Amino acid sequence: MTAPHDRHERFPALRRRGFLAAGAAGAGALALAGCSGSGATQDTGDKADGAPRRGGRLRAAFAGGGAAETLDPHLGNLFADAARGKALFDKLADYAADLSAEPRLAETWEPNAALDRWKVTLRQADFHDGKPVTAADVLYSYRRIADPDKAYRARASLEPVDLTASRATGERTVEFVLKRPTAEFPNVMAAFGTYIVQDGATSFDRDPVGSGPFEFVSFTPGRSTVLRRNDAYWDGAPYLDELEFVVANEESARINALLGGQVEYAHELTPATGRAHEKAGTIGIVRLRNSAMQAFAMKTDRPPFDDPLVREAFFHIADRAELVAGALSGAGEQGNDLFGKGYEYYADELPQREQDLDRARRLLKRAGAEGLKVTLDTSAVAAGFTEAAGIFRDQAARAGVAVEVRMGSKDSYWKDILDSGTLCCYRSGAMPIESHISQRLLTGSTTNATKWQDKKFDALYQQAQSTKDKAGRAALYGRMQRQLHAEGGFLVWGFGDWILGTAPNLRGVAREAPANTLDWARFDKVWLA
Amino acid sequence: MNGLRSWIARRLVLGALQTAAVVLLVFALTEALPGDAAVAFAGDQPDPERIAAVREAMGLDRPAHERLAEWVRGLLHGDFGTSLTSGRPVSGFLADGFGPTLLLAGLTVLLLVPLGVGLGVLAARHEGRFTDRLISSATLGVYAVPEFALGVLLVSVFALRLGWLPPTAVGYGDGLLAHPAALVLPVLVLLARPVCSLARLVRAGMIEALAAPYTAQARRYGLSGTRVRYGHALPNALAPATQQLARTIDWLLCGVIVVEALYVIPGLGTVLMNAVADRDIPVVQGLAVVFGLATVVLNLGADLVTHRLAPRSEVAA
Numbered sequence: 028m029t030a031p032h033d034r035h036e037r038f039p040a041l042r043r044r045g046f047l048a049a050g051a052a053g054a055g056a057l058a059l060a061g062c063s064g065s066g067a068t069q070d071t072g073d074k075a076d077g078a079p080r081r082g083g084r085l086r087a088a089f090a091g092g093g094a095a096e097t098l099d100p101h102l103g104n105l106f107a108d109a110a111r112g113k114a115l116f117d118k119l120a121d122y123a124a125d126l127s128a129e130p131r132l133a134e135t136w137e138p139n140a141a142l143d144r145w146k147v148t149l150r151q152a153d154f155h156d157g158k159p160v161t162a163a164d165v166l167y168s169y170r171r172i173a174d175p176d177k178a179y180r181a182r183a184s185l186e187p188v189d190l191t192a193s194r195a196t197g198e199r200t201v202e203f204v205l206k207r208p209t210a211e212f213p214n215v216m217a218a219f220g221t222y223i224v225q226d227g228a229t230s231f232d233r234d235p236v237g238s239g240p241f242e243f244v245s246f247t248p249g250r251s252t253v254l255r256r257n258d259a260y261w262d263g264a265p266y267l268d269e270l271e272f273v274v275a276n277e278e279s280a281r282i283n284a285l286l287g288g289q290v291e292y293a294h295e296l297t298p299a300t301g302r303a304h305e306k307a308g309t310i311g312i313v314r315l316r317n318s319a320m321q322a323f324a325m326k327t328d329r330p331p332f333d334d335p336l337v338r339e340a341f342f343h344i345a346d347r348a349e350l351v352a353g354a355l356s357g358a359g360e361q362g363n364d365l366f367g368k369g370y371e372y373y374a375d376e377l378p379q380r381e382q383d384l385d386r387a388r389r390l391l392k393r394a395g396a397e398g399l400k401v402t403l404d405t406s407a408v409a410a411g412f413t414e415a416a417g418i419f420r421d422q423a424a425r426a427g428v429a430v431e432v433r434m435g436s437k438d439s440y441w442k443d444i445l446d447s448g449t450l451c452c453y454r455s456g457a458m459p460i461e462s463h464i465s466q467r468l469l470t471g472s473t474t475n476a477t478k479w480q481d482k483k484f485d486a487l488y489q490q491a492q493s494t495k496d497k498a499g500r501a502a503l504y505g506r507m508q509r510q511l512h513a514e515g516g517f518l519v520w521g522f523g524d525w526i527l528g529t530a531p532n533l534r535g536v537a538r539e540a541p542a543n544t545l546d547w548a549r550f551d552k553v554w555l556a
Numbered sequence: 557m558n559g560l561r562s563w564i565a566r567r568l569v570l571g572a573l574q575t576a577a578v579v580l581l582v583f584a585l586t587e588a589l590p591g592d593a594a595v596a597f598a599g600d601q602p603d604p605e606r607i608a609a610v611r612e613a614m615g616l617d618r619p620a621h622e623r624l625a626e627w628v629r630g631l632l633h634g635d636f637g638t639s640l641t642s643g644r645p646v647s648g649f650l651a652d653g654f655g656p657t658l659l660l661a662g663l664t665v666l667l668l669v670p671l672g673v674g675l676g677v678l679a680a681r682h683e684g685r686f687t688d689r690l691i692s693s694a695t696l697g698v699y700a701v702p703e704f705a706l707g708v709l710l711v712s713v714f715a716l717r718l719g720w721l722p723p724t725a726v727g728y729g730d731g732l733l734a735h736p737a738a739l740v741l742p743v744l745v746l747l748a749r750p751v752c753s754l755a756r757l758v759r760a761g762m763i764e765a766l767a768a769p770y771t772a773q774a775r776r777y778g779l780s781g782t783r784v785r786y787g788h789a790l791p792n793a794l795a796p797a798t799q800q801l802a803r804t805i806d807w808l809l810c811g812v813i814v815v816e817a818l819y820v821i822p823g824l825g826t827v828l829m830n831a832v833a834d835r836d837i838p839v840v841q842g843l844a845v846v847f848g849l850a851t852v853v854l855n856l857g858a859d860l861v862t863h864r865l866a867p868r869s870e871v872a873a
Contacts, residue, residue, distance in 0.1 A: 086726075086727060088726060092830070093822075093826060093827065093830030093831075093834075094639075094642070094644075094648075094649045094652055094653070094822075094827055094830065095639055095641040095642035095644070095649075095830065095834065095836065096642070097642060104597070104599065175609075176609075176613070177609075177613070178597075178606055178609040178610040178613055180601070180606075182606075183603060183606065247729050248642070248644075248652075249652075249822055249826075249830075250727070250729040250822055251727050251729055271727065273726045273727035273820075274726075274820070274822075275724065275726050275820045276817060276820075276826070277817040277818060277820070279708065279711075279818065280723075280724050280726065280817065280818055280819065280820045283711050283715065283716065283723035283724055284723060284724045284726045284820070286716050286723065287715050287716060287719075287722055287723035287724070289722055289723065289724060289726050289727070290726060290727075436589070436590040436591065438589070438590065438591045438595070438596050438833060438835065439590040439591025439595045439596070441598070441599060441600040441601070441602045442591065442595045442598065442602035442607070443590070445602050455600075473603040473604065473605065473606075474601060474602065474603055
């Protein structure tokens with residue numbers, strides 16, 4: 028039963044290390060995205076940046092996993108893992124800037140009428156050792172990820188696939204048999220960590236062989252990974268000769284290394300750094316919009332939030348502009364209590380909700396909840412959390428609600444807030460809206476932090492998954508989002524920018540690629556001028 | 557001499573017991589932290605089934621005392637165990653982190669002793685005069701600046717504004733020695749406070765020793781001022797400084813996290829911080845053993861040196 032729901036776990040776990048890197052907020056480091064995407068975004072970049080030039084070594088600084096790091100693409104958890112993974116390996120599909128799935132190693136996919144069998148044809152592509160990418164490699168990779176004895180992150184994403192019944196129907200064709208109709212199966216193929224490795228590969232730290240744009244040169248866990256151009260890359264050889272990932276956990280170290288010319292790309296900067304250097308102009312600042320949802324999660328199965336009136340009152344307590352200005356230092360946009368602003372299927376026709384304290388007070392009175400006292404769980408686990416909690420406490424006080432802020436351990440925060448408490452700070456990296464729903468908002472979802480359990484809502488989701496026609500699915504997602512907007516458990520107040528720093532001579536960096544999408548941290552289309 | 561030998565043996569046994577106690581305490585405290593390696597690993601996707609699978613794969617479903625006993629058995633055979641998070645041997649983590657830490661500590665101590673002692677003696681010789689006041693107030697002032705603030709300041713001035721030195725050692729890894737310029741700023745930060753405390757201790761000890769009856773006696777015998785100062789007063793002044801130096805070396809060997817993070821030098825402090833965040837208990841315990849032993853050996857060494865410089869029993873009242 029839990030089945031449909033745990034798919035698409037593509038969120039990055041952002042392990043602790045993330046914490047030094049203040050920006051952890053984004054979370055999802057996963058790299059997914061749009062391949063053919065090179066299309067739109069990349070082209071714009073090219074025009075502004077002049078003609079691409081070949082050659083040079085790009086050094087990119089990321090917060091990393093320390094001495095425990097691995098190049099096993101199925102074990103990746105961190106932003107750094109995801110960036111290295113996409114440089115060395117490919118997935119069947121990846122996410123475009125609007126989080127729709129685009130073909131990568133898969134050239135085409137075609138479902139049957141019932142949407143429970145998908146025929147996937149692979150493009151002609153080679154691994155770094157010259158062997159072609161085949162259906163056998165794909166099935167081996169998926170079976171490795173789904174191994175019940177291993178806890179690979181992407182295992183839950185592949186849950187809809189019946190890997191025993193799925194089979195190769197040719198050298199480059201796979202027939203995936205699914206356990207139930209899954210209209211968004213391409214999202215599964217684009218899910219975080221679903222990289223294609225060679226049939227039989229088990230060890231990756233010495234000499235990983237992928238089909239990605241860069242080939243392995245050397246790897247020192249927690250310090251440096253050196254790769255070189257794959258001249259035979261199916262999507263066009265990268266411009267760079269070499270790519271080196273270096274690990275710098277402290278944000279100040281990343282920006283200093285960039286300013287001092289020691290690296291050309293610094294991942295994950297704070298809003299203060301971004302503002303300071305945007306004006307100075309000595310380095311480039313890239314803001315990837317809509318990368319990190321920021322919200323308060325209300326548990327809808329227990330008092331006081333089991334009363335929809337109280338939830339609605341809280342929707343009207345929040346001054347979203349003040350939260351964005353204070354907790355995100357202005358580096359972001361206001362939310363409208365829905366996940367996925369700017370993504371495919373997002374219900375942007377709904378009016379922006381504004382603070383209305385009188386209405387909030389009236390709603391609380393109607394709910395018999397005057398003088399309400401609530402505990403708000405927060406933690407320093409993500410950028411802006413503690414600030415957001417403090418700001419919201421003051422906003423709630425103006426509506427007569429006493430909010431007590433409780434600080435939790437950042438190492439176990441996500442597990443702690445999953446089942447206990449009533450109100451907590453929450454954030455999410457980019458993923459398709461469908462994945463957000465299946466992971467968090469169905470009765471059987473494994474990370475349902477708002478305890479939103481609604482049979483009719485579940486039925487709408489299943490109906491969408493059985494609807495082949497995209498417009499039909501869009502209408503169903505629209506209905507679901509309208510319900511969430513009216514009475515859901517997520518008070519989504521903002522979407523944070525993901526901030527990168529680039530050296531003046533680094534060109535071609537995509538600007539429209541939320542962290543998690545294909546063009547984020549993508550180095551095969553950039554060049555050094 | 558026999559007395560000294562048995563004293564050393566007793567100290568070593570006591571040290572081993574202290575280290576064992578530290579390791580036990582560290583194990584208990586890490587266990588007591590909220591969450592375990594599986595929860596840390598699962599991060600923001602705390603799917604209970606996945607946490608259970610990770611826990612089983614890491615062997616965390618076994619009782620704590622069993623895991624501790626197994627680790628102790630391995631340690632007796634020189635095996636530090638295996639990292640929970642990566643499955644790699646803990647000894648590798650320790651070896652990788654030890655190189656940069658040792659290099660930084662070695663360079664720092666090499667500069668620290670002559671600088672600290674020199675400044676202290678200089679100040680003591682000019683007690684109360686301008687040089688003394690300058691050294692005393694400068695050392696007090698620098699001592700008051702935290703490492704992090706000083707580190708950021710030095711980077712802004714010497715690396716970013718003047719461009720004389722690289723701001724970090726990012727990407728150099730084991731090749732740190734090949735980039736000596738990258739070591740200048742971190743060593744300066746590490747030196748700053750220890751030099752101050754050492755200089756002040758030496759100054760105070762020197763002034764006290766120079767005023768002591770035995771130096772007056774030495775002078776009455778007609779010994780030269782230089783010989784009195786450096787042959788008699790200085791060794792006595794160095795005794796307390798030696799203890800301070802041992803503490804400083806211990807601090808350096810345990811990895812100064814702030815400096816490592818700021819300058820991207822992957823030493824033992826970084827290993828410790830990551831391991832605690834991951835709840836990677838075998839790595840934390842391995843570090844506790846190393847740090848515990850370092851502390852015991854250094855303090856023992858300092859006591860021996862002190863004993864040699866100023867044998868207490870022989871000091872005249």
